[in-house]
Amino acid sequence: MDGMLLAKAIVLGASAIGAGIAMIAGLGPGIGQGMAAAYGAQAVGRQPDASDKITQTMLLGQAVAETTGIYSLVIALILLFANPLIRLLS
């Protein structure tokens, strides 16, 4: 019984660390979305008339760039709230 508890504690601790590491992936979308916004601002500066179209395109590109960050968020959430590894112990 004691060994079981220890094993559970190790899995839980490792899952928490894993969730934290998974969220490092948030770096990528941050940089990507920032670059999209920078070029969007530049484009609006050059062509203020086309700002509607530019904003739409920028948001679309940012949404696609966000995908990897969302995947890591989903993995972190699974590790924290619906841990599949803890079920393997019992």
Next chain:
Amino acid sequence: MEFEIKTAFYLGGIPVTETVVNTWIIMAVLIAFALAAARRFTTAAPEDDLGTFGLLTEMVVDGMNRFIGSTMGEKAAAFGPYISTLFSFLLLANLSGLVGFRPPTADLNTTLAFASISFLLIQGTALRSKGIVGYFKSFFEPMFFLFPLNIVGELATPISLSFRLFGNILGGMIIMSLLYQVIPILIPAPLHIYFDIFSGILQAFIFTMLTMVFISSAD
């Protein structure tokens, strides 16, 4: 902390979750709005004064039509009703967090269902415009051995669509409830503007926008 979806009640042994109940409420609101608007426009004579409600309805429908027309071109007439329904439902669903509901879009079942409908629509459009032979041939382009990559690319569409919406809404919900545990008053209130209103409207817009872009490019 519990972010699991609670079961509201059992309907003859089948669990009915909070998500389903909230979806019904949103559906009821949308249907009531649609029926009221439709009655207004079918009973009124063309020269009649439409009133505030009529003008509002006209503005919403006209805005949607123009938005869809600018992205889809001449296909807007065929797909407009679906896209408008999708957008209005997702908008209400995302904003329902403001009045204390658990947003139905914070449940993967809802978002995956919508992404599946969009996926079938995309594949159906491609099948119709390319024909059966052309449709299957398009998986072997530009080179024969890229077939697995094309299959994965097609299947990634509904997954990324659904996870994007789900992750954004659930992430916002979790951050807000964590904040409520640390500082229960004053500070969390303005953050609802970002996490519920801005993020909710933006994600509803992006889901419909991506659906439109995928349908247009499938044709």
